[in-house]
Amino acid sequence: MWRSYAFRVTVQGLLTLWAVTTFTFVMIRKMPGNPVEVVIDQLIDRQQLSYEEARQQAAGLFDFDPGQPLIEQYADYMNKLLHGDMGKSISSAGTPVANQIKRYLPWTLFSVGSGLIISFTLGVLLGMAMAYWRGSVFDNVLTAAASLMYGIPDFIIALLLLLVAGVQLKLFSMEDVLGGVGQDVHAGLNLPYLKSVVQHAALPVITYVWGTVGGWILTMKSSTISTLGEDYIMVAKARGLPERRILTAYVGRNAMLPLVTRLAISIGFVVGGSVIIEFIFQYPGLGRQLAMAIGTRDYTTMQGIFLVIASAVVFSNILADLLFGMLDPRVRVGGEE
């Protein structure tokens, strides 16, 4: 039974991935301008060639033939993909897409991942506290704050952080925050390196937390309130259990159930990172790379990054399904027992 379930889920996931890959493949190639055209324009500007000359020269720069029929390009791509080869970047000929992803993915994972963890933890704790003391000043202030944070776009926050804290107040030097890690530290498990990594990730993480914590707080609050109304909480109170124990063992656990699934789904979106935030902080993540690839119409790179993001989402969806089944006893009934 278990094996057939796993099989079904895997097949479904693979089908979805295939559909997404095909869809994005066509979409991307329907964008106005192709990588060669983009460079042709730059060449014409810079070197004043005629269109034909520029086209010839540009074609020489690329590992890509815009004249090839779409279906052939697709067959080529899928064939390579099946052999585990994501191809080479078009705009930087000779650079495998896999290398690019390996280069940028860890940074995104690290920054958005820690942002997610912090945001989730903070949201759960605050949301629970607010539900418990609902109606109090604490609750009202935080609810308003959460809604407000929810309302200001994160990219604005990013710019403000850099400008106010960095340029005006000089709370940090730009060298310490832009990019992924300082230039003068050696990669590896040494303290200066780790410190530098954390330092550089701080601003993107703060921005990310700002943008998402409001959602977690509000969800956790409403979930906790509905849990507090359940009979078993009444019973536990009637039994005279200490408040703290009720809060942790009974309320917290059950109120978090719906959030855990959401968390699992969010994990999938960690991989995509945030295009704008990474741009502003010069953070060497996958999102920024994707935006650059879109700018130069680097089809293979875009395709590769889309694929990685989609895989992560599919995977996290499966994870959410499994987690929900494991955590909610009501779903487990009639299972292995």
Place this chain on the structure above:
Amino acid sequence: MSEQPLIELRHVYRTFKQGRQLIPVLQDVNLTIAPNEIVCLVGESGCGKTTTGKIIAGLLPQSEGEVLFQGRPLESYRGKERAAMRRALQIVHQDPFASLNPAHTIGQILSFPLKHHKMVSGRAELRRRIWELLTLVDLTPPGDVVNKYPHQLSGGQRQRVSIARALTVQPKLIVADEAVSMVDMSIRVSLLQMLHDLRDKLNVAIIFITHDLALAKYFAWGERIAVMYLGRVVEIGPTEQVIGNSAHPYTRALISAVPEADPIRTRSKQRMKLRSEDIPKLTEIPSGCAFHPRCPFFVPGVCDARVPTLGAAEGYAQQVACPPLTEGLGLREYEAAAEAPVAG
């Protein structure tokens, strides 16, 4: 019986899928209900009473077997006949808080079926009919409830509305699924009385589902009772017989557990000793007679080997599904010592 039965269940099976497992909820259920008759379905929770009720009301298809309405399988009805058949079979649910749509007023709830099935023509008739129905279920004066929302009524009042709603389509049969079990004791009697009156006035048959044998005895006195255990009907017959002269050991056990109104009699009453108090899981139904692991009259080699069917037994007017009785072996106390060789 010369009269054609209103509903007839023939070898009805029903299984549910839970996770990746099939659970047999009903097994080989046979039941007939005559027009204008009252039948009580009694049994512990999980014995398949409600499922039987839903199948009769046409809300749930059976997995196997046949359900006949006026001599024809339910599935064979088409078009107008089907619509008429659907209307003829109505259900009143257990939970008065969940059975009425909170978004509509009582007047609306009653007017939907009346209008949809064109049971009335014109507004005046509609209003008159609603008045009638509300009066019929003793919700008087009707003006007090007609514009209210369900949440503004008490549990008993809601249950009356549920019944009134079922009556809008002039059914031939009402399945009352634990219809009074969530209502205050004081209201129950009047509700039950009302159901009886309705049966008399409107010529409607009632299947009354309950886990409460005492209630069944009160409601179905002079009618019939069917006792269910783990998806099967184990005993069926006139109420006086089933209660006064129980045949099946399970029925006997149930009766011995009913508290009497007189506390002294209750205390002095001897409860029948079962060999085991645990009800087996539906996923692990014992072989043969499902009751045999608990039955004090267990006959090794008979009870655990043969699947019992309803049949007549000597000395009993009702039908019973107990191999020792139907095969004329009689009931004898089971002695544990006798078990050893069989088990060994």
Place this chain on the structure above:
Amino acid sequence: MKRYLHLLLVAALAFAVLGMMAPARTTTAQEAPSGVFSGAFDYLLPPEHHLNSFARGGLGTNLSSTYRSFVELPHAFYMWASNEYVPLLGESWGFADDGSYYWTKVNPDAKWSDGSPVTADDVVGTYTIGRILGWSQFKYIDKVEKEDDYTVRYYFIDQPSLVAERLILKEYIVNAANYADLIAKAQELIDSGATPDDDAWSALADEIREYRPEQLIASGPYVYSLDDVGDAYMTLHWQPNSLFSDSVNFGEIRIWKGETEATTPLVLSGEVAHATHVFPPATQEAFQDAGIRLITIPRGYGPALLFQHDHYPWNIKEVRQATALVIDRAENAFLTNGMGATPTVYMSGLADISVPTWLPQDVIDQLDRYEFNTERAEELMRSAGFERNDDGIWADADGNTVSAEYKFPAEFNDFAAASLNAADQMNEFGFDITTRGVPWQQCAEDIRNGDFELSIWSWASGSPFPARQFWNPLQRHNYVGLAEGQKGINFPMQFEWNGEEVDLDAMITATGAGLDIEAQKEMAGKVALIINDMMPFVPLNYLVSVEPFNEKLVAGAPADDDPILKNPSGSDHFIIYDLLTGVLRPAE
């Protein structure tokens, strides 16, 4: 138990992630001058960033024409004010007496960073690869030959050309030893008589592109390795062997990564000494408030309002002239980019800075400057048979209104601003113009295909020669510059003008042909007058680069009247010359 296992797993994962980030880097410096010069450019990160000078993602992409000379020297640097070349890698150069070839001589003292001398072989090798890649020099020259150890000859296909001279002198020379294999293969292929259409040719081009040299061998005073390329900035390190190693005053050049948005806070906080980005007016003001000097140099081009000449009424000369008259170019320039744009003065199709140099005085006097004048425009419109209708919109006798859709590239905010303002002003006058922003790639394509009514793209260019400046947009978006089937602005280039038949294409080409400067000037004057009268496009304004220069960090910046500031941004940028020759130095 299970809990610890989870913890362990998480920890292991975290370490794995950290471990994957960025390789180790090392720094080296010996006897280098102290001081850091920090600029800014949006270079690529490895793995896209590599050290192959011939491929995208190499030096050209990452250092831009501004910083590349610090690493790879070209033969010469051009001074716009005096129209002369000054030597960098080269010692001397010139046309052969019979004009059949051009020659250059590398400075015999020039050395590579590995200590080996720079020779004619490096020059020839560079061009051998350039030929495989289809470099534009080979439009003019046909073969490149070594004359002696330092001298190289470039044979012209037909006549000698000043444009070719510039291309040759500005080309960055690459260390041949670093590309020895590829050069040998390229030479072999060329010797075999192969043409660019052959598969072997494109296969070799592929191979060249995918080559990844392990190290950079520099002729400039700075060198770097991939380890010096960081997420936030990259560092060029001083090396002792270059011609300019002794004259430069900085031990390090730090190039901060980023577009305008990322660069602005760096400039404001004093991290960056000089940046070439296009900073919008609000930022320019903020820089000045922060005490940062702004240096203004030409950018080499500006936005031009393009007419699609198939569309009525833009095919009527008077309507185009009226359009030029009703757009207040001072306002348009100011709104385009504040101090970063100047209104076009001469309306000649030639950048205003080139007009005094290249046009005869009598031509300059004849040029109509199209100063903002709605009355004159109204007269012109009436003379062409237009009247304002009841809604105040200009319409012809048949009631056809002067209306159009104005397409502009939404992402280019200076061009977008210029477009919106031009449309506003035209509407004010009584034209019916609607604007539509599209992605720039789309806009470029639509202009080439002639799929627009009004649009905007650049005019003039960063080249000092009239032929190059007239080319854009008159030839670029018209027959000559386009592929088969593309319409562009569709302005007829052969027509009768002042009673004589003219072929504008031929005339523009003639302004760059041969070596007779006086003849070229005369021809340029003719072309300028025709463009000035026909108004095939309206040169709205000319962009200037307003570059922040932090004198608290770097001293020696040229004064505002220094002739070197006539040099436009790009490969003739003043910091190239002033930094190499030691004019720029750390402050204090």
Place this chain on the structure above:
Amino acid sequence: MNLGFGAAATLTGLLIGVLCSLPPLGLALKHRLYRPALLTLAACALGGFSAGLWGGALMLVLMSGVVISYAYVDREDPFTSRASIDEVDFSESNWEFSLRKMAALGRTVRASAHALVRNKAGFLGFLGLVFFFVMIVFGPLFIEYDGQPHYYDRLKPGAKTLFQGPSKEFPLGLDWQGRDVLSHIVYGGKNLIRTSVEAGLMTTVIAVVLGSMAGLLGGVVDQALSALSNFILTIPTFPLLVVLAGIITFDNHTYLALLFAALYWPTLMRAVRAQVFSLRERDYVQAAVALDLGLPHLIFREVLPNMISYIVVNMIFTIRGAMYALVGLVFLGMVPVQEPDWAVMIYIGRTRQVIFNARAASMLLSPIIAIALFQLSLVLFTRSLEEIFNPRLRRGL
């Protein structure tokens, strides 16, 4: 003459409103209901003034209902009598019937109004939305749109930019072209809000229709829709939007809303489907099945009314999300620039680097605050909505 939305914020509109108020006003005065009369006059005038004939007519109906619901109480209804069935006359003229219906409508309106006022946070949100509504509809009466750049009259000697901080003359300062920021705030919300609301509505309609279909029909339909929604959920939405923006030219805001709806329906659809699944098992739905009331009745009478609060609240959140995504798209320069628009102000604020110049900050901050306040109002307003649509919380009158 345009009497519909075209009459909004004109004298004609006001006249329409006052005319519309006459019937209910007369009725109220006849029954000496002075407070409702006053309310009627105000509501109708406002309705006509803000939306011409449409608003006037809507208010006419609603307020008539309210007045009748007060006045109708006295009328003899057979249901209020305690007489026996034979003594009662059940016939009812059409006039009486419509009176009764109007009274019911009036009671609903009154109950909703009570629910709205009861929740403080929700009411605050409502006031916020009213503020924006008033600003968008009536703001233009007082503030003229400042669309032309003011090159000469606002160029101070030696100025490098036209930016100005807040002053008495220009409370929110001047933007990059020397235009009044306040006027752009007043005029710039309409399109953004309209597009967001359209997007939210479309998303909700798609999600509810597909979700109910999947939930009620089950089987193949359910599986196909689930697969489709999985597929769409898997595509990284924002990058895809960026890609699409490159392909499609969004000069029409409705297209933009449609595109948003096409990408964002699955989340809500899944929730609706789950709700339908759970509602389908409710006893009252089962009873309706047994009564053979038909599928349309099931959907529109039994299932939907019980999800309406959930749906509306989700729609509000979708509107919020749509606005966020729209502003993001404009911020990245993926959508053609069409002034006046709050999002475009932020976009220009970014590309013109307003953020780095203290004098120009109000040009960037004003639209940000406007958007944040609007979104805050939306979120707060959902609290009241929950009460309005919950029949349990809505005490019958």
